[in-house]
Amino acid sequence: MTKTISDVICPFCGTLCDDLVVTVSDDGTKLLDVENACAIGAEKFLHSQASDRVTRPRMLQEDGSAVEVSYDEAIEYTAQLLAKAKKPLMYGWSSTSCEAQSVGSEIAEQVGAIIDNTAAVCHGTTLVAVQNVGIPSCTLGEVKNRADRIIFWGCNPAHAHPRHMSRYSIFPRGYFTGKGHKNRKLIVVDPRTTDTSSLADIHLQVEQGADYELLQALRAAVRGQELTGDIIAGVPKAKVYESAELLKSGRFGVIFFGMGVTQSLGKDHNIDAAIMLTKDLNEYTKFSIIAMRGHYNVTGSGQVLGWQFGFPYSVDLSRGFARYNPGETGSIELLKRKEADAIMVLGSDPGAHFPIRCVREIANLPSVCIDPHITPTSEICKLHVPVAFVGVEVGGNCYRMDNVPIDSRKVVEPPEGMMTDEEFLRAVNTRITEIKAA
Numbered sequence: 001m002t003k004t005i006s007d008v009i010c011p012f013c014g015t016l017c018d019d020l021v022v023t024v025s026d027d028g029t030k031l032l033d034v035e036n037a038c039a040i041g042a043e044k045f046l047h048s049q050a051s052d053r054v055t056r057p058r059m060l061q062e063d064g065s066a067v068e069v070s071y072d073e074a075i076e077y078t079a080q081l082l083a084k085a086k087k088p089l090m091y092g093w094s095s096t097s098c099e100a101q102s103v104g105s106e107i108a109e110q111v112g113a114i115i116d117n118t119a120a121v122c123h124g125t126t127l128v129a130v131q132n133v134g135i136p137s138c139t140l141g142e143v144k145n146r147a148d149r150i151i152f153w154g155c156n157p158a159h160a161h162p163r164h165m166s167r168y169s170i171f172p173r174g175y176f177t178g179k180g181h182k183n184r185k186l187i188v189v190d191p192r193t194t195d196t197s198s199l200a201d202i203h204l205q206v207e208q209g210a211d212y213e214l215l216q217a218l219r220a221a222v223r224g225q226e227l228t229g230d231i232i233a234g235v236p237k238a239k240v241y242e243s244a245e246l247l248k249s250g251r252f253g254v255i256f257f258g259m260g261v262t263q264s265l266g267k268d269h270n271i272d273a274a275i276m277l278t279k280d281l282n283e284y285t286k287f288s289i290i291a292m293r294g295h296y297n298v299t300g301s302g303q304v305l306g307w308q309f310g311f312p313y314s315v316d317l318s319r320g321f322a323r324y325n326p327g328e329t330g331s332i333e334l335l336k337r338k339e340a341d342a343i344m345v346l347g348s349d350p351g352a353h354f355p356i357r358c359v360r361e362i363a364n365l366p367s368v369c370i371d372p373h374i375t376p377t378s379e380i381c382k383l384h385v386p387v388a389f390v391g392v393e394v395g396g397n398c399y400r401m402d403n404v405p406i407d408s409r410k411v412v413e414p415p416e417g418m419m420t421d422e423e424f425l426r427a428v429n430t431r432i433t434e435i436k437a438a
């Protein structure tokens, strides 16, 4: 016998699709099938059933081997590591629930840590730009029901957010968009030809690193100003004017942007300009802008840090109060300056994404990696603590890329005796309180 669970949330990317159908065994111990998810989303669910999954904490030995330890030993090691460090770094948080993130913030405050999330290497520049100039935004539901002009700038949702276009931005028929993609015009800005750009009505092949120039040229074209030169940022001038007219002629438009523009030359200034382009377009029609957030709850991590400390990432609590100065208080800068004396990573993989200098520094530090998977980070940290999959084996609140909170659900039991990350963090927090009081 089997059970079918509908309206399940996918805990992989920031699209947070909420229409999955999962089949489990009658006793809820085996996950058998996943419907409606894309390939990467389905793999996340099915990976929880892998026979070679690590189910107990492992401590790295001097000779490079790893020995299994109990959760109690792992809690003691983590609590001692954080309580004794002068400036611990607590990094990640983007692949876990808001509940676990909230406990992490309590620990960070108690030990005077720097707490940072993966925005440090993706949309942190977006958050800075939003603080600079604000953000005219909307929900993905509004996009589905209203938008007839879409820009994908520096992102490739066909691969990174595979159901974004079919659920929200291009193909679905909404309340005012009954003809689906036939009534939507798509502009893709990308130096490369991609599976997303192949769907575009206009593909602006911007010169690598010249997004700022193209954004400002589009702003001028939207206002009807004269552009000098035949080619602007690698794009023929006529195409810039054609794009501006296409955007102005719509009833409701949205700019979606990704790391191709947040992490290329210009960084937060690019996003300032993209937001100002959105503002300019609102003189002619209705326009919004949304960041294509990657990890399924990186947006939630910014929300939790925001309501706890007033800042969305790179928060330095080492002086007993919250400081925020991206470029100084970020994880990369801290590791490059060799200032952290311990590191705890949860729900991300800096071993795969940070510059090699920083990865080497992580390998040299007392370290804990809390993650359901074996990753490059878990392999270089002194202690790896496997935990239940959030959104599969334990529920919890998450924020979609448009800042809409959605509760993820538990659909299957975790392996026997396995802790959730929230339970593990609560136990560590209690033990740190005891150590500090002694």
Ligand code: SF4
Residues within 6 Å of the ligand: 010, 011, 012, 013, 014, 015, 016, 017, 036, 037, 038, 039, 040, 041, 042, 161, 162, 163, 164
């Ligand atoms: S698009 Fe993202 S949220 Fe939706 S099923 Fe695929 S990985 Fe999951």
